[in-house]
Amino acid sequence: MIIGIPKGLLYYRYEALWRSFFHTLKIETLVSQNTDYGLMAEGIRNTADESCLPAKIYLGHVRSLAGKCDYILVPRFDGTGKNEKLCERFFGMYDTVKNTFPGVRLLDYNLSSKGLHSEARGFVEMGARLGKHPFVSLFAYNQAKKTQKEQQAAQVRRQKKRLAAEGAKILLVSQPYVIHDTQLGKPLLQILKDLNITPVFSDDCDAAECVKASRKISKQLYWSMNKESIGSIPLLQNQVDGVILLTAYPCGTDSLVNEMVMRKVRDIPVIQILLDEQQGEAGLQTRLESFADIIAKR
Amino acid sequence: MPQSVIFTFPRLGDYHIVIKSFLREIVPAAHVIVPPPVTQKTLDLGSRYSPDFICSPFKVTLGNYLEGLEQGANVLLQTGMGCRFGYYGEVQEQILRDLGYDFQFLCFSCGQARLDRVYAAMKRLNPSLNPAQFAHALLAGAKKIHMMDKFNRYMRENMAFEKAQGSFLRLQSNLYEALQKTNNISLLHQTSGAIFAAMNKIPLETPQRPLRVGVVGDLYTLMEPSSNFYLENELIKQGISVSRMMSVSFLFLRSNARSLRGAQGYLKYTVGANGVDSVCQCKRYAQMGFDGIVHMKSFGCTPEINATPALQRLSRDYKIPILHLSFDTQTSETGVQTRIEAFSDMLAMKRKAQAASAAPAFGKGERSVGNA
Incomplete structure (x- = not known):
């Protein structure tokens, strides 16, 4: 049996957890290829035109996996507690995929703040659908959790190394599925590299610390992933030279949260860069170069 | 202070x-x-x-x-x-x-x-x-909202067929005037009795099978008529009975579980805000044999975009045309008007085609004129 994992959206947050869970259960996984132009175009063809670009790309990944595996993992998330929610996009991802590709077999679990939908329960149910005993699934889940923690610790270590580097450093505040996507964030990273700027990633910070720090910018914010990304600004603003808010059109949560950041964060240069499906790299290059100049002058 | x-x-x-x-x-x-x-x-x-x-x-x-x-x-x-x-x-x-x-x-x-x-x-x-005063104000408010919603719902469904033009609007302004005058609950009860009796007496010329359109979508675009260029009034002008379940009373009484049951087969989970209501209501309209559905949202409304694939599948399965409209501050009124006119023309034509193909002895002759 092969489980397909689309390399988009929450893959960048839960990669270690998912892979390790299925690995312990001795189930083969197949992660879709890196995003390229063709895959993005395929996704755009299959989604409502107002969906955000990462969601369109995600549909492209699902499409590319169809027929190559027995199940495709498309979980449904709404949040982990009171005031800890995810973007509504994730509420509806399972049903969006299901209704767009009715023939594809999906494997899902529900992470909800309502009722008894803890993560462990979701994984046990998922295991049951694959014919695994609850204890076996629970064991695999615990293993996976450990792997996830190790990976997070490794990320924090990587962060320290980057912060210790010489030269200009820019904090990239972004959803992980935007900055780490080969079609969206990679061209930007390449330009930064050419400019000899060290990128510091918001998702490499300790999540709990970020959530706490985010209260300095916004008290009522209830999107967990946004708290984690913007919380990195108060945490690191003395260690970096500038902040880039990287977002993809039309991100529902960033539309408000980035506005809040730009109004509240005053003592460090901040720019917002909006990526869309028609982006040309020349415009991106100009903006980044001028931002680098501003930082150098300070 | x-x-x-x-x-x-x-x-x-x-x-x-x-x-x-x-x-x-x-x-x-x-x-x-x-x-x-x-x-x-x-x-x-x-x-x-x-x-x-x-x-x-x-x-x-x-x-x-x-x-x-x-x-x-x-x-x-x-x-x-x-x-x-x-x-x-x-x-x-x-x-x-x-x-x-x-x-x-x-x-x-x-x-x-x-x-x-x-x-x-x-x-x-x-x-x-004091709490008693507060509770009284709440009750009076709830009663007023209920009266408004009940009246407006009946009005949307029947205004296209009133015999004397303007009778519904006149009664509506009477109702609003009465609502502004008093917060006394028993007086409100009396008014409500009088207004609804008058409402039911408004003479109508309803055709035997009127064209019916259901309106679903996000709460703000549905309830603030300026944000959809008074789309419902346009439909009513075309002689269409308009049904809309969304209202403030609906928001207070809705439940996710109930709506999710209603959307069975099309949604497994709730999709945020009123997305699940849109699917549930759309399915209900389709089962009730409505002629068409207008799905309205503000541009970029995530819950409604989540609901869109389910609505498109519903449209295919039940062969019911759905007009998807998205509004923002740049939307042109003429563009929307043209689309609504085309949509209502299409519904009327579909009805005619159905009648023509139903005349021969064979079957119902279900024919789809495609999705708008």
């Missing part, structure tokens, strides 16, 4: 009537500024200070606040939950503060949207407020 309280709040359909009398009852010393009807000026003001790709309700309500503040308001009310709407308050407050306005912002969003919080906030504005 060093200065007198002057309330303002965002407009939503005709509900300002109820909100105004509610506020007047619990804080009698206060003035209430009902924001002027939404005009191009409101949109221009709101969009000038709003983030780029936020949904249009944010821009319009910000415009409402700005117009209210210009008239001297100093206490602003906001609520919201379910989607981005819940986070509007904090950002709008920040934008208005950065513009230099001085005001008190009462935001009952998400976890704050509780009656005890409202009571506590109002008690601060009016120290002599």
